[in-house]
Amino acid sequence: xxxxxxLIAGFSVLGxxxxxxxxxxxxxxxxxxxxxxxxxxxxxxxxxLPLTFSMSPTSAIIMLSCIYWGALFxxxxxxxxxxxxxxxxxxxxxxxxYPLAQQGRAGEALTAxxxxxxxxxxxxxILVTFLAPLIASMALAFGPAELFAVQLLAFCSFVGxxxxxxxxTIAAMMLGFALAAVGQDPSTGQLRMTFGWYELLRGFNFLIxxxxxxxxxxxxxxxxxxxAFRGRSAKINPRVVLxxxxxxxxxxxxxxxxxxxxxxxGITPGGATPASFMSYGVAKRFSKRGAHFGQGELEGVVAPExxxxxxxxxxxxxxxxLGIPGxxxxxxxxxxxxxWGLEPGPMLFIDQPDFVWGLIAxxxxxxxxxxxxxxxxxxxxxxxxRIPFSIIAPVIITVCAIGAFTVRNALLDITFMLIFGxxxxxxxxxxxxxxxxxxxLVLGDMAESNxxxxxxxxxxxxxxxxSNGLVGSICGLAVFMLFWPLISSGLKRLRSRRSQPAE
Amino acid sequence: xxxxxxTGDSLLSNRSAxxxxxxxxxxxxxxxxxxxxRLGIGWAEDGPRPGYFPFYTGLLIVLASLCTIVLxxxxxxxxxxxxxxxxxxxxxxxxxxxxxxxxxLIWLIGIYVASAVFIAVFMRWxxxxxxxxxxxxxxxVPFALFVIFELWFLLPLPKGPVEDLLGY
Numbered sequence: 172x173x174x175x176x177x178l179i180a181g182f183s184v185l186g187x188x189x190x191x192x193x194x195x196x197x198x199x200x201x202x203x204x205x206x207x208x209x210x211x212x213x214x215x216x217x218x219x220l221p222l223t224f225s226m227s228p229t230s231a232i233i234m235l236s237c238i239y240w241g242a243l244f245x246x247x248x249x250x251x252x253x254x255x256x257x258x259x260x261x262x263x264x265x266x267x268x269y270p271l272a273q274q275g276r277a278g279e280a281l282t283a284x285x286x287x288x289x290x291x292x293x294x295x296x297i298l299v300t301f302l303a304p305l306i307a308s309m310a311l312a313f314g315p316a317e318l319f320a321v322q323l324l325a326f327c328s329f330v331g332x333x334x335x336x337x338x339x340t341i342a343a344m345m346l347g348f349a350l351a352a353v354g355q356d357p358s359t360g361q362l363r364m365t366f367g368w369y370e371l372l373r374g375f376n377f378l379i380x381x382x383x384x385x386x387x388x389x390x391x392x393x394x395x396x397x398x399a400f401r402g403r404s405a406k407i408n409p410r411v412v413l414x415x416x417x418x419x420x421x422x423x424x425x426x427x428x429x430x431x432x433x434x435x436x437g438i439t440p441g442g443a444t445p446a447s448f449m450s451y452g453v454a455k456r457f458s459k460r461g462a463h464f465g466q467g468e469l470e471g472v473v474a475p476e477x478x479x480x481x482x483x484x485x486x487x488x489x490x491x492x493l494g495i496p497g498x499x500x501x502x503x504x505x506x507x508x509x510x511w512g513l514e515p516g517p518m519l520f521i522d523q524p525d526f527v528w529g530l531i532a533x534x535x536x537x538x539x540x541x542x543x544x545x546x547x548x549x550x551x552x553x554x555x556x557r558i559p560f561s562i563i564a565p566v567i568i569t570v571c572a573i574g575a576f577t578v579r580n581a582l583l584d585i586t587f588m589l590i591f592g593x594x595x596x597x598x599x600x601x602x603x604x605x606x607x608x609x610x611x612l613v614l615g616d617m618a619e620s621n622x623x624x625x626x627x628x629x630x631x632x633x634x635x636x637x638s639n640g641l642v643g644s645i646c647g648l649a650v651f652m653l654f655w656p657l658i659s660s661g662l663k664r665l666r667s668r669r670s671q672p673a674e
Numbered sequence: 675x676x677x678x679x680x681t682g683d684s685l686l687s688n689r690s691a692x693x694x695x696x697x698x699x700x701x702x703x704x705x706x707x708x709x710x711x712r713l714g715i716g717w718a719e720d721g722p723r724p725g726y727f728p729f730y731t732g733l734l735i736v737l738a739s740l741c742t743i744v745l746x747x748x749x750x751x752x753x754x755x756x757x758x759x760x761x762x763x764x765x766x767x768x769x770x771x772x773x774x775x776x777x778x779l780i781w782l783i784g785i786y787v788a789s790a791v792f793i794a795v796f797m798r799w800x801x802x803x804x805x806x807x808x809x810x811x812x813x814x815v816p817f818a819l820f821v822i823f824e825l826w827f828l829l830p831l832p833k834g835p836v837e838d839l840l841g842y
Contacts, residue, residue, distance in 0.1 A: 222827050336751055338741035341734055342699050348731040349706045356713075356724040363724055364709045387773070394769045395762045561801025565793040566815055568773055573785060573819060577829050582781055589777050596766070600757065601688075601695055619727045627721040 174301050181528025184229060185536055193226075193234035194533060198541045199548075201241015206249055206552050210567055212242035212483075213499040213609070214385040217378045218574030220507050228511040229526050233533040235507060236487070239500050240292065240537050243483045244545045247284040247476060248552055252277060260444045260479040263451040267464060267471030278411035279418075280472050285545050286419055287426055287473040291481035292538045294430035295437065299488045300531055303520070306492040310517035315624035316635045318493075320645040322618045324652065325495045328439045329607040331655030334448070336602065343598065344607035350375045351615020358623060370583050377506055377612040378578045381499065383588040384605050386571040388595020390564055412546060415469075422473045425454045429474045433481025437497045438488055439652075450478030484534065491527060492517060494617065499606045502613045684756030691757035692746045696739040703739065706732030768800060784834030786816040 185191060204215035216235050223231035246261035251268035264284060271280035313321070326344060333340045353364045354374025365371040419426075429450040436446035454474035455464045464471045486497030487504070494515035496502035508515045513523060520527055545552075575588040598605060611618075629635035637643035651658075686694075710725030710732060717723065745751040758766070772795060779788035794812035797803045823829045 221829065225827070336742070336745070338738045338745065342696075342738040342742065345731040345734040345738065346699065346702065349702070349728060349735065352706075352728040352731070358721070359724050361713060361724045363713060363728060364706065366709070391766050391769060395758070395766050559801055561797055561803070562793075562811060564769065565772075565796035568776070569789045569792065569815065569819070572777065572780065572789075573823065573831060576780075576785065576831060577823070580830075582832055585777050585780055589774060592773075593770075597691075597695060601692055601752075603695075622727060623722050626726075631717055631722070 174304050177304070177524065177528045178300055178532060180524065181530075181532030182536075184525055184529030185233075185532055190230055190233050190529070190533070191536075193230050194237045194537055194540060195544075197234040197237025198241040198244075198537060198544050201238035201243075202245040202248075202541075202545060202548070202552060203241075203555070204238060205242035205245020206556060207563060207567065210570075211385050211389065211500075212239050213381050213503050214389075214571070215242060216500055216503045216507075217381040218386075218570060220378060220503065220510070221574070221577035223507070224510065228508070228513055228523075229529045231507065231511060232504065232526065232530050233537075235504055236530060236533065237537045237541070239483065239504070240534075240541045241544075242500075243292075243480050244285060244288055244541050245552065246479075247288065248281065248545070248549060249556060251280045251284060251472070252553055253556060260447045260483070261475070262444070263447040263475035264472055264479075266451065266475075267466070267468050270465070270467035271469070271472065274467055276467070278408070279415045279469065281549055282412045282415040282546070283419060283469045283472045284476045285542055286416065287422075287429070287477040288480040289538055289542045290426050291430045291433050291477035291479070292484045292534070294427075294477075295434050295481040295484035296531065296534045296538070298434055298485060299491075299534070303488055303492050303527075303531070306488070307517040307520040310493055311521075313517070315621045315628065316638065317642050317645065319618060319621040319625055320636060320642045320649065321493055322495060322614060322621065324645055324649040325439075325489070325614075326607065326611070327649040327653040329604070329610075331652035332436070332439065332445060333604050333607070334445055335604045337656045339601070339603045340607055343603045343605070344611045347608040347611025348615045348618075350380070351377075351612050352619070357616055357620060370581075373579070375587065375612065376578050376584065377609060378503070379575050379584045379587050380591050380612055381503055381609055382571050382575050383591025384595035384598075384609065385499070386574075387568065387588060387592025388599060388605075390568060391592065391596040392599055393560070394564070418469065419473070422470050425458065425470050425474050426477045428453055428457070429477030430481045433478035433483075434485040436478070437482035437485030439497070444479075446482035447475035447479040450474045484538075487530075487534075490515065491519060491530075496610060496613065499609045502610050506613050683760045684758075685760055685763050686757040688755050688757045689746050689752045692752040693743055696742040696746070699739040700736050703732045703735030706735065772796060772799075780832060782834065784837055785831045786820060787834055787836050789816045789819070 185194075200219070201212070201215070204210045204212065210218075216238055219235065219238065223235065226234075243260070246256060247264050247268070250256045250261040250264040251272050254265050254269040254272075256262040256265055268280045268284060271277065329344060330337050330340050349364070351374070353371055354362070355372060356363050362372065432450045432453060433446045436449065451464075451471065451474045454470060455461045458464070458468075458470055460468055460470065483498060483500070486501040488497070490496040490501045490505050494505065496505045505515050513519060513526065571588065572585050575584045576582065578584060595605060597603075598608075625635050629638075635642075636646045706728055710729035713725035714723035715725040715729040717726075742751065772792060776788055776792040779791065782788075790812045793815055794808050797808045797811060798805070819831075823831055
């Protein structure tokens with residue numbers, strides 16, 4: 172019950188009208204970011220992060236996390252009305268959302284999407300409220316070996332869970348670690364991989380990478396697809412909303428499954444995108460009308476949206492308690508914590524209770540506000556999408572360039588952004604996942620120093636990683652996740668061999 | 675949008691692109707390994723040397739990329755289709771080249787003027803908009819950005835000779 176009293180204290184942080192205002196700004200900007208191509212949650216937060224340097228950390232995190240919730244809501248709008256996923260996690264929403272819009276049931280589909288997003292988020296926030304203090308108090312006892320083991324688990328989960336080929340996931344991830352190592356070595360002060368180029372002294376900033384990879388890369392991809400917004404019109408009126416709400420309770424089992432899948436994938440950094448696909452697949456298998464999926468089933472909208480939002484929200488649980496972000500956007504928020512001078516991890520719950528519980532309380536309120544905002548403003552955002560791409564694209568590129576510059580006031584960073592844009596375009600086309608690259612870039616220095624400290628403790632022996640039950644089982648799980656692709660294909664082969672003689 | 679025959683008019687096949695990128699990554703990994711070796715990958719008196727951790731990241735980049743190449747050559751990875759078709763490549767270049775010029779212009783004449791020029795060129799050339807709208811948008815956006823960043827958040831952005839003339 173300690174969690175509840177902390178939560179109430181958190182809500183008092185929201186008593187400050189300024190924070191509520193930041194929340195509204197954040198949600199509205201977030202929906203806009205989610206709707207526009209080339210601006211996503213991670214990228215939008217990265218661009219706006221420098222603007223928050225002068226704010227108090229609590230207000231800043233409330234605004235930035237609300238941008239994240241807004242972007243999660245916004246992704247559904249483009250998926251349903253335009254058959255263009257505004258965000259990768261809303262790809263699965265197009266499967267049934269767009270057919271519904273074609274049948275003139277866009278209002279129903281949107282209401283279902285927003286409501287199930289809200290349900291997924293709420294489920295995840297409740298989980299965060301009660302699990303976070305427990306995990307944080309456990310993590311207080313962690314030494315460098317345990318911390319590195321948890322980071323290892325996070326990265327190995329990427330290899331095991333990712334839809335991309337493992338060899339490419341590993342290459343992208345290690346590229347992130349290598350880029351993170353560029354510049355001055357934090358422990359010895361020696362220069363690494365600068366090759367005599369003094370501008371590289373400070374290393375690569377992950378915000379630049381995020382803006383380039385997700386922003387510029389996405390614009391190039393959008394251009395290649397020859398994007399033309401020819402969308403369905405959206406009319407949402409209270410009658411449609413109420414009618415849809417009356418239908419939704421039927422899908423409680425799907426929504427619950429979606430929320431559980433989402434939370435699981437959010438906490439182990441699988442992320443919102445695979446969670447939405449997995450939830451869609453599970454719903455299709457379990458539903459009585461599974462065969463009709465893809466032709467415009469409301470249930471097919473509920474499943475991925477619940478999971479995506481639950482995953483997006485629960486991704487903040489490991490970020491707050493262990494300092495390990497469960498998604499690229501959470502990674503950017505984590506980077507923000509470091510910039511504001513806060514040390515992410517279990518100590519946050521003791522040193523900065525206002526910050527942590529203010530954030531958690533804002534997650535409750537932010538999602539309620541978000542639901543109301545999107546339900547009332549859909550036509551407005553749909554109208555924004557009708558602005559031609561040749562106006563939107565240069566404006567977005569300009570905003571990205573300014574965002575890249577303001578991170579460290581360095582012109583060279585704008586050039587790096589462009590290079591990262593090309594990398595993002597090529598990697599996306601060749602199925603190299605971007606999330607592990609970004610996560611490795613954010614966590615690189617931390618993971619490395621944990622590893623080194625562990626090595627110093629053990630005098631260079633790797634035995635420290637199975638020196639006690641806790642660290643041993645985390646490492647064991649990590650190795651299991653790492654080899655999961657091999658294990659699962661092995662199992663499949665075994666099963667097919669066994670079933671063959673029967674046939 | 676024209677729909678080409680899936681195999682026709684391809685600039686680069688998906689498989690070749692796969693191998694090409696893997697080769698580039700191997701080169702990058704090699705660079706990381708080389709620099710780590712220079713810094714020392716072993717053990718100093720007070721703990722691991724600076725190259726200790728990066729060495730393994732470089733090594734894994736090389737190994738994973740070799741794996742990608744082998745799987746691609748064996749035909750187990752990468753689709754047969756094109757990586758990019760001529761049409762698509764031209765569309766992408768239409769955005770990329772102006773953006774690259776824009777980034778270069780920022781160095782020369784500051785971000786505000788460069789943005790105005792960039793938006794105007796983009797709208798006029800790719801969007802085929804009439805001059806009045808083009809001029810309005812390309813002036814309004816940098817002005818709005820100026821108000822937000824320079825006046826509101828007090829974040830100075832790169833400026834050039836034009837801003838000097840105006841006294842900023």
